[in-house]
Amino acid sequence: MKNRTINFTPGPSQLYFTVEDHAKAAFKEGIPSLSHRSKQFEALYREVTVGLRALLGVPDNFHVLFTGSATEIWERIIQNLVERKSLHLVNGSFSKRFFEVAVQLNRNSEKIEAEPGTGFKGPVTVGDDVELIALTHNETSTGVSMPLSLVAALRKQYPDMLIAVDAVSSLPYPDFDYQSVDTVFFSVQKGFGLPAGLGVWLVNERCLAKANKLLNNNFSIGSYHTLPSLVQFESKFQTPETPNVLGIYLLGKVIGDMLRTGIHRIRKDTEYKAAILYQELNAHGIIKPFVKDTELQSKTVIVAESGAATKALSEQLLANGLQPGDGYGPGKATQLRFANFPTHAKEHFELLCDVIKQCQ
């Protein structure tokens, strides 16, 4: 590892450390040319499903579906689950794009917007005509996370509305209560440390019922990737189209590795690494956490307000083999982002803290 740069960009991220070996094995096993209608493929799909349930505590009433990207899942959620109106809690570029997808699909959707670097934790009032509440658990652009207590509160207050949670840059870290959500999704190139090109979409039976209701009313919910189509193929552990078979194989293998490490350990390590980095930023003379409210500080994407020191810090990190992520959008010149994913070792974070400390 000493000769290689450790990548802290929040996505695509540093590969999970076992991926290269798994990819070599995949070629030996003929995975890249495996038919998606074969028993072997069905076994790979099943492996991911069983593994994700064990790793994340996903209950049996949730389906595990594959798409090309999490961006695609934004579109599929709106197409399949929203006839007229979704409500989006927006606090950065990615939660905003989810909202914009709904507008592009001609829904009469609404957003509640928070200031950059802030987010949502208190009560939220939702209009009666909202069918789906779209939440972004971890806003990758700003490093703001949403307390799980807000998700639970929304479920209690609005039990008839569907709740969708974008967990693209937080899973496998968050321990969601799957009774409080109807659909959760992520892409594999962030916390799971895999090559990009695969989205994972978890949906419960309420979502499927909604999609079927729209379909029965002659409302177009898409073609090959409608929820009923995806779920029908999933019942045989297959996909409607020829999918990213290699990506599905690698995901299954990395989930297996994470199960061996244990989700408890992964979560504790994530919290430790986040704690030492925030501590360093809090104690620093110049560089500070961008997100001030500790309740909203993301554990998995940590944004430093580095101001005029941004260029110097970035150079010093690179000289130490640490590649920071640039700030996003308006923060590009004055912020640095640090992914804190399972592949990032405690030692990497300790080195990161040392370099930051020395940058005065």
Next chain:
Amino acid sequence: MKNRTINFTPGPSQLYFTVEDHAKAAFKEGIPSLSHRSKQFEALYREVTVGLRALLGVPDNFHVLFTGSATEIWERIIQNLVERKSLHLVNGSFSKRFFEVAVQLNRNSEKIEAEPGTGFKGPVTVGDDVELIALTHNETSTGVSMPLSLVAALRKQYPDMLIAVDAVSSLPYPDFDYQSVDTVFFSVQKGFGLPAGLGVWLVNERCLAKANKLLNNNFSIGSYHTLPSLVQFESKFQTPETPNVLGIYLLGKVIGDMLRTGIHRIRKDTEYKAAILYQELNAHGIIKPFVKDTELQSKTVIVAESGAATKALSEQLLANGLQPGDGYGPGKATQLRFANFPTHAKEHFELLCDVIKQCQ
């Protein structure tokens, strides 16, 4: 190669023989975690574009766009290019699915259907209200190909209609006249011999104009993968979403390899391999070509009507290290399919013919 089975299934197919080495190089170069907003990624995208233009003769007025699959492209074509009606020439399961996508997207589309094992070569009459004619150059399920003269005739007869060509299981073989078509597409796991999970969509300016016209009329043409969105990102050699970066890298490398072999040689070899297999089938006592009309016989997916000999032939092929593709749908028990892609060597086809000859 001696110890390995050669895969003749028409997709996912045998990998192009250089892919494994390219994948190893990709990991060394850090491609699987490369940012899709980096200069390096832009260089990979540009490499595919320049390479495809050189290999296939794609003119500059065509855009080169990426999706998750060719199945996705069916959906994107209907969403972006058809407001009310497309006409589909259907002669098998895949051309039929393209039509069904249009119906699922609530278009008032029509189809002209040919009997199994037959196709289209003569004049076709198209109603005035058709916006797009959907052609399947090579029907993977039945091994029926469409003469390029029909594409040219349709263009001449209906110059105002858009013409879409599904070339999923024929490219890079066909030498399309890009003046006669408006959009052509393929997926990488067939003729290009790559791991599945990437579709390539070629579209001209007429397609872009049509999509923009629909958009300006407040017609929803999708979200992140609308044509205007894809083309806007393509102008920077980027994609709207995080794409299958590894797949794009591998495609660029295989196109480079094919350019070194030369497209003329690839086409001549394809024709030689097809000729000896059809000759063998024509001369055989029991096993015959499923497609009788020589003008419609596919060069790239050759279907044998093996009847009661199917099981015996299949076993003999496997014993010789040759994996045939099963017949598709109703042909499953009585037909075998043989992909004839650039990765299949003339020697593989000569061995294939020998084994078939001995199966009497």
